[in-house]
Amino acid sequence: MADINDNISIYENSGDSQEVIRSISSISSEPSITPRNNSLLGVFYGIGMNVNNMIGAGIVSTPGTVWNAVKSPGIVLSLWLIGGIVSMAGSLTYVELGAIHKISGGETKYLQTAYPNPKLLMSYLFSFMFVLVIKPGLLCAILQIGAQYFWYTITGETYIQTYVRESNKTLSDDDIPELHSIGWNLPFSPFWLVTFLAILLLFVITVYHMLSNKWAAIINQGLAIIKLTTYSIIAIAGFYGLCKNKEISSDNWKTQLNGNTDIAEYSSTILLIMFTYNGWNNLNYSLDEFRNPEKKLILSNSISVAIVTVMYFLVNVAFISVVPKEKLASKDKIDNHETIAAEFFNQLFGNQFTRIFTFLVLLSIMGTAAVEVWSGSRVIVAAANSDFFPKYSQKLKNWNERFNTPINALLAQFVWCSFLMIFVGGSFSISNFKLFSNLASYSYWIFYLATGIGLLLIRRRSENNEKKFFKVPLPVVGIFILGGVLILTFSFIVDDALQLSPIFLSYGFLFIALISWYFFYYWWDTKKKQRESAIMGIAANQ
Structure with missing residues (x-):
């Protein structure tokens, strides 16, 4: 490990790009609310x-969509467990990377070490996407829910x-294209x-x-306390529902839900599930x-992912035990299950009490959004300190x-996220939540995969692997990479x-990031060196 750290230090202090490298490394270093103290x-x-x-917000929005797509209780729970396993593999992979570097920076630092050439390319691409796509995308998705x-x-x-009531329409096949029109064609x-x-x-929040x-x-x-309390109520209420609604629960668990289960339906749920698990790398x-x-990192990461996986499993069990199958799965291809928690409370307590609980869910989601607003603004400050915004x-x-x-x-x-919600969200026919959650999640996983492979490259260049305090087993890294x-x-x-819209958007932003890297770092640095060489040549001739 000493050799790796020495190599990092040498790389950072070599050439004319020393300050640029250090400044880019700070962009994704999300500071915590508390003062820095070792x-x-x-x-x-x-x-x-x-x-x-x-x-x-993911756990009160994605389960309904996942149920509607997959249709089978056993398979749905298996997918959530697989999501937890992949997240656990990722968190352990990041433990080794954290033990190697021992400093803040996350992917920006790890990618810089794993891919030193072309100069700053991977670090810059991640920083660009993190500041302008990933963080805003996560925030927009949370706010939509x-x-x-x-x-x-x-x-x-x-x-x-x-929408259906105000349009005086029923959910027939003829209505589906209109309901799936882009935002500009829909009524206010x-x-x-x-x-709005x-x-x-x-x-x-801003x-x-x-x-x-x-x-x-x-x-x-305070919002965090409300969030944990509300989600605990959902999990506990699920067991109450098992006893109160035995007929519904028995029917849901014993019967396959209506609808097809082709492979395309499974793929549509993957990014949503991984969006819900997002955050395992925050430390x-x-x-x-x-x-x-x-x-400490190995215990904090592994235990927290295990806790979240168990809670997500229990919440899904609660939903399937209480909400009737006709509410969970319909033949209509409409994204009408993003407020499944509301239907859950409605089944248990009736409409009037449901509004109280949905208000608590709203406050919980605001707590999640507040964390993103706080950290996102600090990411912008860190990027500005590196002169990221000309x-x-x-x-x-x-x-x-x-x-x-x-x-x-x-x-x-605030301005950038509002722009995304109005102009980007209004230009596609899939729901805004799916658009932004899949955009952020897919973009993140591009760099998760690169980081997982990067760990193997770092290991290969290290001559003293046996000296590492923690070395994640190769099969675990393999699970993370394979998952990516x-x-x-x-x-x-x-x-x-139309479901590919978030993916194409992600690659579109990535292409813009690549062009930006070329002009602002590679081309500019080359021109700078040429000018310096010319000046030195003139001075030498004189």
Whole structure:
């Protein structure tokens, strides 16, 4: 391990790109709310931090869609367990990478070490996608689900039910194309109203983060408590439902749900499940604050992923035990299951009490969104400190003296995410949640796969593997890499070409990132060296 660290140090201090490398490495280093302190983070703090980051909006939005696509209780639960296994393999892979580097930075640092040539390419591509696609995509997806639960709290109806009622239509095959029209062709209510509700939620969260760091932290901690309490209620209520609704539960578990189970239906659920597990690598962004990362990270990562996997399993058991199968699976190809928790509470407590619980779910989702808003603004500040944004970096990295908050970065994040929700979300016919969650998840997995392969490259270049404190077993790394390959390739198997929209968007942004790297780093650095050589030549001749 000493040789690896020496190689990293030599690489960072070689050539004219020393400062550029260090600045890019800081872009994805998400700071934590607490001050940097080497003795701060221990195992229990790390577990809590990881669990809070992983459990978010996905678990109250994706299970219904997964059930509707796969149709079989046993297969659905197996998919969620497989998602947990792949996430566990990834978290253990990142433990070894964290033990090697012992510093914050996450993928940016690991990719820099694994792929030093072409200079900064992989690190820059990840930083670009992380700042402009992955973080905003995650936030937009979370806000979309929050808006749908907000809508249910107000109207007592799901988005699709309200649309059908207002359109005076039934769910026949002839109606499906109209219901799947792009946003610009839909009436203001409810599609655009739900979109603007999502922007309103983002505005509220952004404003209180602008006004005070202290109060933002207090509010976010309160929302985190509400989130964990609400999801615990769902898991516990599921066992209550097993006893109260024995007929429904028995029918759901003994009978295959209606509909087909072709391979395309499975592929449509993969990214959604992995989106729900997203966050297992969060501790690697703050290793500078971790106490003895080699010893503590393995426990924090593995235990937190295990806890989340068990909770996701129980929540899915709760949903299938309570919600009637006709609510879980329909023959209509419409994304009307993103508020399954509302139907869950409706079955147990009736419509009036359901609104109370959906409001708690809304607050829980806001807590998840708040974490993304907080960390996303700091990512923008870190990127601006590295002059990542030409012309605007100076303004984006400034903190307001009165409020001691990065107001400009928060405002830029609000504008960019609002732009994505209105113009990108309104230009595709799949649901905004699927669009943004799959966009962020697929983009992330491109670099997860590259990082997993990168660990093998780092091992190959290391001459003293036996000195490493922790070396993840090769089969575990293999599971992570194989999972990445299957996720990235299997996602192309769809029965509707429109479902490929997030994937094509991801590669489109990646292409823009590649062009940006070429002009801002490779081409510019080459020209700079040529000018310096010419100046030195002139000086020598004189």
